[in-house]
Amino acid sequence: MSLEPIALEGSRLAANVPAQHRVVDADQWTAAARQLHDAGARLLTLWGADDRDRDGVFRVFAAYLLPGRALVLELALAAGDPTYPSLEPWFPAASRLQRATRDLLGLGAGEGDTRPWLRHGGWPEDRFPLRRDVSAETHVPGVPGPYPFVRVNGDGVHEIPVGPIHAGTIEPGHFRFSVVGEKVLRLEERLGYTHKGVAKRFEALPLLEGHRLAARVCGDSAVAFSWAYCAALEAATGATVAPRATCLRALALERERIANHLGDLGALGNDAGLAFGLSQFSAIKERMLRLNQNVFGQRYLMDYIVPGGVRSDVGPRLVRPLLDEATDVERDVVALKAIYDEHAGLQDRFKGTGQLAPLTAKAMGALGLAGRASGIDLDLRVAMPWAPYGDLRPHGVLSMDGDVAARVQVRFDEVMESLRLNRLLLEQLPHGATSVSIPALGSRTTGLGLIEGWRGPVMVALEAEVPSVIRRCHVHDPSWQNWPLIEHAVTGNIVPDFPLINKSFNLAYSGHDG
């Protein structure tokens, strides 16, 4: 194994943020991982591609976040023996990504956990649905197999299996608690129940329709995912979006952030038994959603962002109601924040619960909102601003406490900051076109879209080929990094506090399972 330091630079990669691309061999793959880890970089995502029809190899890609830029490493794998060195020793978040890549493409990481992750027995072990010679049409019988959870032994230790079907109408995920009395010794998650084969579906779509599927990867982040897709597409094809369209996109993204944060703040109150909070915050959120319907034509802003711009303009008549609404929301949120801050019972439940220490968060590669509540100062809008965030100069929010209260606080602060950006965007909306046409594709090309959604960085890596079709599209939700954090945050807490801790992260099931 080479211990030579390798240059962490590469050729420019078409993206909405500064990004580079570099082809490496297996030794460099490992060396780069070590170097990147030591340099404090974060693993954003890992994915594979089946290029046997083109040049006879599989490829595996790893995207890292460095200060101010993204770096994508590419490693070619022989078709006969598609294995690559595991990144898990340096980046724990790689573990599940590697397991998922093996389930979908049969690309194995050298070591680590060999249990399936996304494959729940829905297809046989030797079938890899994302390979290009596997048809999405053929039906295969399910082959459910055992899934050994890690057992905790000891006097009085027992397991509580929870889910995937829960007592309320919520998304499916399985949580295996090992407890003594009410104290949680260990939590192990099992996800993948909502795997829909989004990546495979992308490959059957024309280039200009992919944004619609992207918007549906995770319903609460429709804007972030569709923007990331469109950004990747526009970067790949060299299209330049008009300033007015980018501002309207940012407006939609901030509205999505505000609406989701408000919903979470209400739900957090409710999970602590304060139903008053839920009804108040829900009312504000509902007002926003109704205005979305009037102004943007869809409550959750689905399909508002289209390749080349936005679907519809926001006319001068609509700016006033949006500004008025921002004032109303701000007033109500300030009032509710005072109530939350002064409610002794609520603060007692929030403070110190589900603590995720900054060191753990750093080691685990925490991203986004959950990371910012544990001292990880990374907000892509600040760190690598894409248009129009360079002009907006958003302020990053940070807390070092890492408990439920910190995640509540970060949400409150981000809502206020987003309201400020919202107002700024509306007041300084540039004139001009809201949509440009996407040039026809001349040759095979790739693009990267990286957007700070409300949960954290959302990434779309797009490989397009003539005639304007998607060859491979990888979408990444920050929940991949953040789900394992909950396992750490909940350890040592009591069982009845888990729902509150889980809600304070509020991670995606659908966005993660893909």
Add this chain to the structure above:
Amino acid sequence: MAPLFAGWVEQCRALLQNRSAPPLWQPYRMLRKLFHKEATLANHASWLFRGAPYVVFAAMVLAAAITPSLTTELPAARVADAIALVGLFATTRVFMALAAMDIGTAFGTLGARREMMIGFLTEPALLMVLFNGSLMAGTTALPAIVQDTLAQSHVTLHPSLAFAALAFVMVLLAENARLPIDNPSTHLELTMIHEAMVLEYSARHLALIEWASWLKLFNYACIGFALFAPWGIATHGVSLGGTALAMLALVAKLAVAGAALAYFETTSAKLRLFRAPEFLTMAFLLAVLGLLVHLLLKA
């Protein structure tokens, strides 16, 4: 009457939370719906699981029969006093917990465990509260206590009763799976106490359990009225006028109590589970204080 009270509390809660309220008779609709459904039982459910709802419901009806809610001339009151009443509540708890464990799910056991923890803390507190009243009247029979209080010509505020009343309210909240101990409207299975125990029940069994828990809340309210605000309860024989008056008084008191309960629930958050013992020890302490005040100061 009991489902109506539950409906009223729900309505107050909804109003206080800016929600549109369900109709007052919603609990009756719920019962009708549940009685019409087909009961689903786990394969390995024993007679205990099937029988528990009937036992629990019967115990609650019996408890209602010995609680002087309208009149002190109760046919059943001769055979059972306040201590028997506590015993009845304990019986229902034991059967609920056994049934929950019988089914063998993690949640049943979890709920049963938590319920027993709450139970062994509330029972002594409840007994102490009842003794407060008993000491004053010199009897443990509830109707006699009511008669004694009503027989006093003037309204006096007993400090011991004030302590006891406070303790009683705390016990009531804990025993009836209300906030801040349990959340009656939660869907989070890991935080449940009472709900976790009844997760496996359906149809008529669930209907009986729901009905029993409404009856329990109603009984508790009536015990509270009997001890601390017995005005209006008919004392001399069963006369139509007296009963009608008592009925009116009861409805008025229930309305006030329901609204107060809803207000308290809306403004408070749920306690962390391990804070519950502190809450209940406080109730016990208050009840004991009440007793001491009575014994030492004769107040």
